[in-house]
Amino acid sequence: MNHKLIAPSLLAADFGNLEREMEWFNRSEADWLHLDVMDGVFVPNISFGFPVMQHVARLTNKPLDVHLMIVQPEKFIGEVRDLGAAVMNVHQETCPHLYRTVQQIHEAGMKAAVSLCPATPVSTLEDIIQDVDVVMLMTVEPGFGGQKFIEHSLDKVRSLRQMIDARGAHALIEVDGGVNRQTAPLLSAAGVDVFVTGSAVFGAADPAAEVTLLKQLVNG
Numbered sequence: 001m002n003h004k005l006i007a008p009s010l011l012a013a014d015f016g017n018l019e020r021e022m023e024w025f026n027r028s029e030a031d032w033l034h035l036d037v038m039d040g041v042f043v044p045n046i047s048f049g050f051p052v053m054q055h056v057a058r059l060t061n062k063p064l065d066v067h068l069m070i071v072q073p074e075k076f077i078g079e080v081r082d083l084g085a086a087v088m089n090v091h092q093e094t095c096p097h098l099y100r101t102v103q104q105i106h107e108a109g110m111k112a113a114v115s116l117c118p119a120t121p122v123s124t125l126e127d128i129i130q131d132v133d134v135v136m137l138m139t140v141e142p143g144f145g146g147q148k149f150i151e152h153s154l155d156k157v158r159s160l161r162q163m164i165d166a167r168g169a170h171a172l173i174e175v176d177g178g179v180n181r182q183t184a185p186l187l188s189a190a191g192v193d194v195f196v197t198g199s200a201v202f203g204a205a206d207p208a209a210e211v212t213l214l215k216q217l218v219n220g
């Protein structure tokens, strides 16, 4: 049963050939398209914004997972909804009123994902875990693709799994950063449900085949 999901990250795509990239993506077994938005403030890099995402959204029918590495992401709930996004993914570190932001994302008809940087403990989500649809653990510092996976993220996944189960919550666990053939099976065993993968897939000779392989590995 293929119940675990693969979400290729567009950050690693060839931006000069988005049509061609979306062609393999659409015929692959990829489940979600992960879109990394950066503001040069919360993270030390700038990626792409709404005009590029609107273009990409027209090129696929698969669910969009919009990862906002920006300050004040709540300002853009309407724009993300208008993209047709399935998941709006905000950082705990940029949302002082996270409960309200999660509610507003739900009111806009999207699933709410909350991301944690490597140094932010999972315990910060204890009082909101029942309200969120997805918790995404950054397994590298956000801002760049192609970084090395932080090994002790595996313990963090296990703690989060325990917290979700202990509270009878239903949030999916997503990971982002350094996910590849080596790390994906370990993460899956620790309890991850959704795997974002940038360079490992877009850098492969046959990206669609790499998605199939990763999907088999995580679904054991």
Ligand code: DX5
Pocket: 009, 010, 011, 012, 034, 036, 067, 140, 141, 142, 143, 144, 145, 146, 147, 176, 177, 178, 179, 196, 197, 198, 199, 200
């Ligand atoms: C990093 C981004 C990731 C990135 C992952 O800040 O949030 O989604 O694309 O890239 P890889 O899989 O290359 O680590």
Ligand code: ZN
Pocket: 009, 034, 035, 036, 067, 176, 196
């Ligand atoms: Zn991301």
